[in-house]
Each structure stands twice: as structure tokens, then as C-alpha cells.
Amino acid sequence: MQQEASRLVVIGGSWGGIQASLSILSALPADYSIPIVLVLHRLRTTEGSLQEIFSTRLALTALEVEEKEPLLSGHVYIAPSNYHVLLETDHTLSLDDSELENYSRPSIDVTFTSAADVYGAGTIGILLSGASSDGSSGLNYIFEKQGEAIVQAPEEAEVSTMPLAAIAKTPGCRVMNLAQIQAYLLSVHDH
Amino acid sequence: MKLENEAHFEQDVETLIEEIKQQYGYDFSGYSRASVYRRIKRFLSQKHLNSLEQLRGHLFSDSFFFENFLQEITVNVTEMFRDPSFFLSLRQNVLPILSTYPFIKVWDAGCSTGEELFSLAILLQEEGLLGRTKIYATDINQKVLKQAKTGIFSATNMPAYTAAYYAAGGKKEFASYYTSNYGSVKFDSALVKNVVVYPHNLATDSSFNEFHLIVCRNVLIYFNRVLQERVYSLFDESLVSLGYLALGKKETLAMAGISNRYTAVDKSNRVYRKTN
Numbered sequence: 001m002q003q004e005a006s007r008l009v010v011i012g013g014s015w016g017g018i019q020a021s022l023s024i025l026s027a028l029p030a031d032y033s034i035p036i037v038l039v040l041h042r043l044r045t046t047e048g049s050l051q052e053i054f055s056t057r058l059a060l061t062a063l064e065v066e067e068k069e070p071l072l073s074g075h076v077y078i079a080p081s082n083y084h085v086l087l088e089t090d091h092t093l094s095l096d097d098s099e100l101e102n103y104s105r106p107s108i109d110v111t112f113t114s115a116a117d118v119y120g121a122g123t124i125g126i127l128l129s130g131a132s133s134d135g136s137s138g139l140n141y142i143f144e145k146q147g148e149a150i151v152q153a154p155e156e157a158e159v160s161t162m163p164l165a166a167i168a169k170t171p172g173c174r175v176m177n178l179a180q181i182q183a184y185l186l187s188v189h190d191h
Numbered sequence: 192m193k194l195e196n197e198a199h200f201e202q203d204v205e206t207l208i209e210e211i212k213q214q215y216g217y218d219f220s221g222y223s224r225a226s227v228y229r230r231i232k233r234f235l236s237q238k239h240l241n242s243l244e245q246l247r248g249h250l251f252s253d254s255f256f257f258e259n260f261l262q263e264i265t266v267n268v269t270e271m272f273r274d275p276s277f278f279l280s281l282r283q284n285v286l287p288i289l290s291t292y293p294f295i296k297v298w299d300a301g302c303s304t305g306e307e308l309f310s311l312a313i314l315l316q317e318e319g320l321l322g323r324t325k326i327y328a329t330d331i332n333q334k335v336l337k338q339a340k341t342g343i344f345s346a347t348n349m350p351a352y353t354a355a356y357y358a359a360g361g362k363k364e365f366a367s368y369y370t371s372n373y374g375s376v377k378f379d380s381a382l383v384k385n386v387v388v389y390p391h392n393l394a395t396d397s398s399f400n401e402f403h404l405i406v407c408r409n410v411l412i413y414f415n416r417v418l419q420e421r422v423y424s425l426f427d428e429s430l431v432s433l434g435y436l437a438l439g440k441k442e443t444l445a446m447a448g449i450s451n452r453y454t455a456v457d458k459s460n461r462v463y464r465k466t467n
Contacts, residue, residue: 086226
């Protein structure tokens with residue numbers, strides 16, 4: 001596995017986000033060329049990890065983020081409960097237990113913003129189903145940095161609050177259903 | 192908010208870190224940059240400043256402003272009995288062994304506003320060890336240290352803390368440890384009778400005593416690997432043989448140079464013992 005230094009996929013979701021992200025990611029091959037960071041809201045008191053759920057269902061390697069870990073292709077890095085995830089300029093991941101953002105830790109805005117600071121136009125941000133407005137500022141920031149800002153079609157999302165908030169904030173974003181998001185991610189994969 | 196000179200932001204932060212070191216002696220060069228950038232941008236926005244140049248002007252002409260900056264740049268977010276399973280593990284796996292010592296010394300490194308300190312004291316009290324334990328509570332930040340021993344916390348958090356206390360194996364009525372008053376609570380000061388608080392900077396200061404247990408949770412995540420190595424060596428020098436080191440839930444000794452001398456007592460709760 002090698003590091004792809006120029007692009008990153010960041011996915012955020014809340015209510016309904018686990019199912020939606022599983023559905024997208026299950027279509028990707030084990031050697032998918034772009035590293036993926038996944039931020040899903042969960043109860044803060046949850047000590048269990050999503051790693052198991054994802055590893056059994058994906059060809060990709062799913063790991064809960066360990067701090068200062070280098071990002072590798074073929075991997076999905078899942079934000080742990082109760083920490084924000086930040087991207088370092090040397091393409092490693094950092095954890096942060098500072099204040100909640102949008103009542104959330106991990107916060108999607110925090111990771112999206114940090115990703116766009118490091119990857120700029122190479123950032124592919126995808127915001128899925130959720131009952132929160134977290135993620136819309138971060139997605140807007142990705143858009144302003146010329147990255148891809150993709151939002152799950154509200155009519156398809158289990159809870160449309162999050163997609164609708166993002167579309168309102170960034171009217172120029174790309175609205176796609178899960179099948180289209182899958183196809184898009186496969187189209188940018190380097191074989 | 193749009194920053195001026197955003198293109199040079201990262202470079203300008205490096206200059207600022209160097210200047211802070213020269214003028215105030217605080218060395219942030221080993222701090223994880225993603226967090227530093229985020230904290231600085233957050234601080235600029237709070238203070239309605241739109242460039243690092245403006246920030247420099249205030250920082251180097253006003254030491255009170257610098258104190259405030261220091262407090263905001265370092266993360267002081269904390270809670271009582273954070274990760275109850277960790278405190279339960281301390282209670283079950285570590286304190287019974289520590290109880291064999293006639294006198295116990297504990298270092299709470301990065302104690303922030305004291306929530307962790309009081310959690311530790313309550314645990315030691317319930318296991319019958321508080322009377323012969325001395326806790327050294329340190330932090331880089333003088334302002335939070337002033338709060339650390341007061342045991343005054345917002346009442347808003349008490350339902351969550353109470354649940355965490357019981358999940359951590361709490362043996363008493365949690366409310367028996369504090370009195371409530373106008374939206375805040377004050378914990379029994381007898382809990383911290385044997386506690387000394389003082390400033391210590393993990394990035395630059397050296398070992399100052401030998402401990403049976405060092406607790407340093409969610410501090411190392413803010414450091415780069417080089418500074419982490421320094422701190423691990425510092426802890427290693429400061430631990431008695433067979434002493435315990437407790438880290439945050441997402442911090443690990445696995446990559447550290449000292450790791451071959453340590454055994455994981457509870458891997459998932461990141462509790463280690465110096466066995467070599």
C-alpha cells in the first residue's frame with residue numbers, strides 16, 4: 001500500500017449515515033487508490049467501535065483512527081467516539097478532544113475544514129443523511145477551496161436535514177444519490 | 192472569517208512559534224500543527240482579529256493578552272471520570288497493587304481544571320489509599336492550575352458525571368462528595384488535602400520526582416512524534432520500577448522507544464506497567 005499525497009475522500013454523516021456510507025464503500029475495491037476518512041456522529045458515551053461493522057462488510061481495510069497514523073490507499077479511517085479528527089500537512093491524522101462543534105465530537109465540519117486546508121482541490125467531500133447541520137460549513141469550505149462538494153440527494157436520505165442544510169449553504173454542490181456517488185468514486189480511482 | 196495573507200499562514204505560524212519561544216519561553220515547536228492552526232484561527236475569530244500580524248502586536252506588547260492566548264491555544268476541555276472503563280480498570284488492576292506500598296506518589300500530568308484530579312482522589316479515597324497518597328497535579332497553564340484544587344464545577348455536568356462515576360465502580364452516593372450552590376457544585380476539599388499543584392511544561396521541563404503512577408490522558412495527542420518521545424522518556428525517568436503509566440484512550444506506547452520496557456496491563460484502556 002502506498003500513500004497518495006494529493007487526494008483525500010472525506011465522508012460525513014449522522015442519522016442514517018452508517019447505512020449510507022456502508023452502501024457506498026462496499027462498492028470500492030480493496031486497492032482503492034484514494035485514502036478515505038469517515039466521520040459519523042454517535043452517542044458520546046459509546047465506547048464500542050464502528051471498525052468491526054465496517055471491516056466485515058467492506059473489501060477496504062477499515063480502521064479506527066490512531067493518532068499520527070499515515071494515510072494509506074485502500075483504507076477507511078473511522079473517527080473514534082469523542083475525538084475530532086484533523087489532517088496534518090505530512091498526510092498523517094491527528095486527534096483532538098477540544099470543545100464540541102455543532103454539539104458534536106467528532107464534528108464533520110472540523111474534519112472537512114482541516115482536510116481542505118491540506119488537500120485543497122484534491123479534497124472530495126461527501127455529506128450523507130443526518131439530523132443535524134454539522135458538515136455544511138465544512139463542505140462549503142471544501143467547495144471554496146475548489147474541492148468536490150457532494151451531497152446525498154435529500155429525497156433518498158433517511159433523514160434529509162443534513163443534506164438540505166448543505167445544499168442551502170452551498171447551492172453549487174453536486175447532489176447525487178448513493179449509486180451515483182459510488183460511480184463517481186470509482187471513476188476517480190486510479191487502477 | 193477571511194484571514195489576510197492566508198497563503199503564508201502556515202509559514203507565519205512557524206515564525207510566531209519561534210518568537211513566542213524567544214519572548215515568553217513557551218515552546219510550541221513540537222505541537223501538532225493541525226491543532227495549532229485550528230486553535231489560532233479560533234482565537235483570532237474570538238478576538239475579532241483578521242491577521243497574524245495583528246495578533247503579534249497584541250501578544251508581544253501585553254502579557255495578559257498572552258496568558259489568555261496560552262489558555263486558548265492549549266486545550267483545557269476535560270470531564271470527570273472520562274472513559275469510565277479506564278477508571279474502573281485503575282480501581283481493579285492498579286490500586287490493589289499500589290496498596291502494597293506504605294506511601295504512594297501519583298503524578299497527574301496535564302491536570303487542566305481539576306476534573307480528572309478529583310476523579311482520581313475519589314477513587315483513592317474509596318479504595319482506602321487517599322490518606323497515604325500524595326498527588327502532584329501539573330499543567331503548562333497557570334490559570335487552570337488556580338482552578339484545579341478548588342473543585343468547583345458547573346452543575347450542568349453533574350448528571351453525566353454521576354453516571355460516569357457509577358460506571359467507574361463508584362461505591363457511594365456521588366452527591367455526598369459535593370455541595371451545590373447557584374448552578375455550581377463544590378467538591379469536598381479534604382479530597383485534595385494531599386495534592387500539590389504547580390506549573391510544569393512537558394515540552395521543556397525535566398523530571399522532578401519518582402512516582403508509582405503517572406496519569407497523562409489526552410495530552411500527547413497534541414504533540415508530534417518527536418515531542419511525544421521526549422515526554423515518554425521523561426515519564427520513564429519519573430516512574431519507579433514496576434510503576435504504572437496511564438494514557439488516553441487513543442494514545443499508545445506502541446510506537447515509543449521505551450515500549451520494550453513496558454507491559455500493557457489493560458491494552459484497551461492504555462494502562463502500562465514499567466516491567467524492565
